[in-house]
Amino acid sequence: MDIPDLVQQELGDEEIQAGVTLGDEDAVCFTRTRTLVYRGEGLLSDEKVETYPFDFERLTISTGRRKTKFTLVYTDQKREFGVPGSRADAVLERLIEGTLRGSTVIGAEESVTGVFRFSELTLVVTDNRLLKHLGNVTWDNDFESYEFDAVTGLEFEEGSVATAIVLGVNDRPERIKAPSEQAPAVRKTLQEALFAFHEVSSLADLNAKVASKPEAEPDDNDGLGLESGIDPLVSDGEDEASDQPAEPDPTTDTTTSAPDRGPGEPSPHSGDSGDIAALEQQVARLTAAIERQNERIEAQEETIKTLINELRQGR
Known part of the structure; x- marks a missing residue:
């Protein structure tokens, strides 16, 4: 396509990157920043070039039987130009490409x-x-x-x-x-x-x-198994404490009559206070063990919930 002299004058330092002929002498030329619509001299009009920068905010197209009108809306004005319907698609592609490249939606190349x-x-x-x-x-x-x-x-x-x-x-x-x-x-x-x-x-x-x-299925031995990293509900030391038989209750009388005591022999109830203290200590130890066990159970429940969520997410 020959570039009309009036278009060459309008270009300045820019170069034409694409062009679409519109019939007769009319043409649409595209630079890196704008569209140049050239109209040749006619019976009712003079030769002219109109410039449409690519920084428009909205593009609307109206299609008629023979012509297609492009309406470009800028921040401060609305401008339009028409082309033959058979050239509309080629002009539209270059208009869209220009505005996308100017707004960095697509790359330079x-x-x-x-x-x-x-x-x-x-x-x-x-x-x-x-x-x-x-x-x-x-x-x-x-x-x-x-x-x-x-x-x-x-x-x-x-x-x-x-x-x-x-x-x-x-x-x-x-x-x-x-x-x-x-x-x-x-x-x-x-x-x-x-x-x-x-x-x-x-x-x-x-x-x-x-x-x-x-994704690969998780390995049972890769640290994601439910048993991995989870402490037993009761530690070995606590198992031993729990398995020990309870000492007999010193307050329970299993005989029908008390044996005879000689002079100066202690009363059978003189050791009751010591036995009660020992029993209280044992109860305290068992209570502490149960509390620790409950804490471990709660921690394990949280760990299991976390593992289930991670397995569902494919981690």
Whole structure:
């Protein structure tokens, strides 16, 4: 495409990166920062160049029988220009690419390979990602991005009216419906971009390469078993204390009559106070052991709950 002199004058230090001819002498040229719409001299108009920077906030498209109108909304104004309907898709791709690159959504060397509009859904395919925008405008800042390096699967479910694109992203399916008449073009563009990114040549190869690998089952001996790191409910020392037979109750009289005592022999009840003190000490020891045992049980219950949660999470 020949660059008109008036466009060359408008460029300044910039270079034209892409262009779309509109018929006759008219053309749309794209630089790194803006769109230049050139209109050749006609019977009712003079030759002119209009400039549309890429920093617009919203892009709306109106499609007529023969012409398509692009409306660009900036912070302080709204501007528009029209192109023949047959050139609209090419102009739209370069407009979207310019605004995405200018806002650093895509990289400096990343290219838009396809833009598809279905009613209130716009899909943008680039070298590295799929972008989805919902709304009655063609584009603004409210969009979703699915990076190709996070893709874990791709399927197409064909129906009589629409085809569902099922894109796995980090093992979560994202379902996008495309009208059946446009679905083949979407499928071809998306597959070619993904195949090139992942260096494969077929859908089967792509799914085999990007599918998540199953995690290894935990080894019973790798420290994650329920018995690992859990103390027995009762320690060895406490087992011995618990297994010792209880001393007989000194207050229980097992005889029917007391034996005769000689003069100066102590009363059989003189040692009761000492036996009671020993019994109290034993009861205190057993009580402390039971309390420690209860604390260990509570700690083990918390440990078991933690292990169960971690096992459920696949750790």
